[in-house]
Amino acid sequence: MTVVQSHGWLDGLQEAVWLVDESTLLILRANAAAERLAGAPVAAMVGTSVLGLASTPQDVAFWGEPAQVVADGIHSHTSLLRADGSLVPVNRQVSRVPNGPDGGTIFMVTMLDRSIQAATERELETLLSELRATLDSAADGMLVCNLHGQVRAFNQRLAQLWGIPRELLLERDDAAVYAHMAAQVQDAAAYTDRMAAIAREPMQESTDILTLKSGVVLELRSVPQFSQGRPVGRVYSYRDITRQTEIQASLRLAARVFESSLDAIFIADSQHRVLRMNPGCERLVGPSAKSFEGCMASSLFGGGTDIAFMEQVLEGWARDGFWEGELWLPRDSGAYCAVQLSWVALRDDEGRLVQSIGFMRDLTLQHAAQKRIEELAYSDVLTGLPNRLLLSQRVDTAIQGARQSDTGFAILFLDLDRFKIINDSLGHPFGDRVLQLVAERLQACLRQTDMLCRLGGDEFVIYLHGGDAVVAESVARRILDDMLKPFMLDGMGFSIQCSIGMALYPQDGTTLDELIKQADTAMYRVKERGRGSYGFYQPQMNANLLSRMQMEHAMRQALGQDRMAVHYQPQVNMATGRITGAEALIRWTDPEFGAVSPGQFIPLAEESGYIVTLGAWVMEQAVREAAQWMHSGMPIVISVNVSALEFRQPDFVDRITRLLAVHQLPPTLLELELTETILLQDALEMEQRLRVLAGLGIGLAIDDFGTGYSSLAYLKKLPISKLKIDQSFVRGLPDDDGDRAIVSAIISMGRALHIEVVAEGVETETQQAVLLQMQCDHYQGFLCAPGLPAPEFRAMLGKPLPLKAQGRRDGLQI
Template structure:
């Protein structure tokens, strides 16, 4: 039964379930109502027929008195015939008091009733239901003598006497027929009424189920994946509430789906794009590169891969902070994007590295043109938070298919070319076979330089500086040297740019500063207070805590700040004028001397030069070497000395190697000289033995 009910609830719609249930219920109710009404009607008809039989029997009893009084059947024949004429009377019998039959009319089955009758006690003439069979009733009524009318001759009061009984048998056929007719009439009316109710229920269920069907259809569309599905708000309140709840659920679901879709798009965007510059990231670039290779292979085209690295970006991060560095990367990415065609692909490969795909090239010249545009775009200063930031680019170029047939090979070769461009400071380089060997040596050199400080391979040499007018020793310049156990003495021109490129210059410069201050303190304590000049790189100067580190070194070594001179190249000073001005003033407050190194090779602004708290200008050796043979160099040197003196600055001429050069500088009223004419840079023990001993002897 439970299984059938579950099947019924699962297989049929709500409307059909409701219709079937209501139909069965109303039919059962109509049938029950017909049965109850028919039974009640049957009982009423039965009572009426029994009362009718009793009346007929009583009437016959009154009319049979003479026949029994005179024992004459003929006197009762008419009354019997009249009685038999009543509908349903099937037999009549008249008996005397001795139960002898006086008259019998009609037909009855002898076995239908018992032979004996129940005699009515008392003097009442009322008929009684004596017996009842399946098909008939038997009524019995006593017969009494009737008193005659009053007579003048009667002398005594008349008196009644029981004369016998009459028996009337009535058929139940009328009862059955009437019951059947009533039942049929009841059934007809009940089922007609039920049909009317069913029609009304059908209409009502239709009106009720229509909103449910609409709601179900909306749910089906939603299940099928249709968006923006809404149910119609119609029908009874509870269905309207359900539809409203469905609409609210769909709205919430759509919001959730929209949020998930947005999140998926965001995740995909983050997976394939750089979150800082919004350019494609390394993963997406590799996909683009492989797709470009497939297209170029199918169409027989050529394309170029540019691998770009920002020079000095690490210095910006270290000195101005990562926030400025991030904004610099964003601005650089925009400039690179605007330097190439709209159809070319630009990506941030990682860190300060960018990659560019130049598709469908007719010649490799397009790679050179694009690289030049990028280098020029990045060479202009970036103004961020009031800082003019200068960076440059090193670009390596590999060409498909000449430099590789797959993405990894092209990237490797472009990276090798970029490495060489950075090493040569050439801006950009095309890949050539054999570059890997050069780069391998460069990488080997970098690894050795990283270990040099730990292995005590770095040395500080000293070159004397003298007063030109008197020849007196005024100080020395501290110069770093690298003695490699395998390579021997490595030229500063090789490892200093490498140190600046890798950031090692910070730790190397700090070590040189401390070593030079220690040595100057030793000589000062020995009675030779000589000023020591230490070169600073732009990377060091951009360090936020550089001034503090100088204070710490002076405090720990005990050197008088007036005996320390810091040399900053003209190009570094001018590129970072705004950033370094505050640091220079702080160094002056400490008491440190400041000098502009390699003066004349850069692009100094006289207004900036006036604002810088420097004490000395050092003329670059490239001008000094030809002062006796090149009138232009002689004029430049003369002008620099005059300009410096007009600004109350001292002048040091570097690279003085001949007596003629010295004499020219004497005539120009130069303050100090240093160079091979005096001495090459030498180790501290040799400097003390040759230079300081000579000074002592002269004293």
């Protein structure tokens, strides 16, 4: 019996079964379950093609190759076309079975209704799709891993935050994913260690902050994933908190600014009640500042401001949302201080007032500075005296009054004599303090109705209210007498003379500028006459001032036009009667002024600073000619005068060194003549400079010794090699007992200190004899020769001196 014939067993099966002819694909038998599933009687299906059950072209094609059917149809999902045309999802299985001893083989097609399963799968797929959509719509990056760290799920936000290529995630190359993430973190090693530590604690939750190299800040939260009460994995969420972090940083900064601001800051609510005040309020108001919290903000300013004005401030604030201006703030001390208030409203998105913030800046220092600026505009910084601007206003008022009352006044122009020497010798700070002392003394000589003004430097102008020539002369005498009294500063006593020029309104000028100009001219005339006096302006004085200006201009042109020359006055050794040295003296012959005395142009050069140029030129000429004489077999020491300003030049020593090297002159053949004032300059700097020069072998002589600020201390301390007695003392020999005593004392002091002494201005044999008797070492003067041009001096070196000039010869005293 064949399988088809023995079909009773088929009806006992729950699955729907069809027996199909392998070659014709005709249905041979079907069971009751097939009848129910197909919705057609078995009798109607038997003899029909199995293709009638096919629901799709793919199913039709499935039956096209019987040999392949068994291979493809072992298990498959498909749909069954029911008799009513509906489709039923089924699990289909096709197998080849024998159909009896001689029946060949047939297909046994088994189908199981999977409608419920398909519906469940669809619901599950829908759920998974919704979960995926939910996961992808999350603002945080999500990563789900099992306990072994294998990636089970992720969302798009994760890829965005970390810049992970989606393909890398889909490839399931977990190691590559983790390596990519670690590479984005600023501290990759710390991140890797932390992730490993989290993985070792499957039951623990954690929160960490990560900073990526891009600057993005992430909050990492990790929670365990459970199934049936047991941990099966871990869910990581990554939230971008960069903006939040920035806001928090800004808030912290704002808090620090609020607490540490030098300005006083208060915060008020929408009703203008003070909510909070920073420490600056306490610094500004005092300890009671905190008591204003809870009070109306306007109460901060109540007592020190006009009520109506305060109302205007509040109205402006309510209208514009801010107000800026100055208000008065009461302090705990009872005083009021001016403050700059900036009061700003803070509103919400709907424009409603939420809070307001006020910034108060103390204007005390600003007001003081403004007051000081106003003072400086009308006063001299150094002395505090009125300046020219204030004097101008005072004189303008006086001129208006004088025109109405037919009265006058006087202007005095005062200049300190030789004040430049103090500045050059003792330094500008010392000179400034001297000017302050002078200002005090001058002020004491004036009336309250007068005005003392400092123009600048050592120049002062005095306005004498209602002063005529008699009053002006009286005040000038009083000033000169007071200035003769010694000044004391830093333990040093000294006197300062001044020269005063006077001009009268209206005869000498009708404006302040004119009067100052005329008084200045009169003052210069006083200086020309000998300083330390006073004089009235006279019209012809302008011509003298013009001449002085012309002389200064001509002096500056003289060097370039070969109108200056260096002459040499011999210095004679009194023991041997031989010329051992010479002093270099500058001479100027001008086509307009003729032979100009050094006493005229040297002071001009010192006042203008041109003395540095002249001194450098004389030094160059003297060294060059001394070198020529030495190379000709007539070595002689050349003495060159150095002014205080020239000596203070930073490159002075280097310039001397270069000159000696260029002209190959031994330093021992150069001597520098310095005034006593140079030695009173900055002690340490001057001592170092002098020792450098002496160390080179250059001689150092003190010129006009005894006429300046003499001090025995520097003679002992400094490397001085010669003292030169000023001719004013020599001129009185032998008759003037005072001069004789001074000269004798200087020579004795020099011998005691092993310093050679040179007497200047020796003109007579009698003077020479007295000096010889006193054992003076050298002399110079007209007795031997005046200053000679270089050729004449060189010729003199080759000849013996006249007996009268030799002083001592063959052991005999003249």
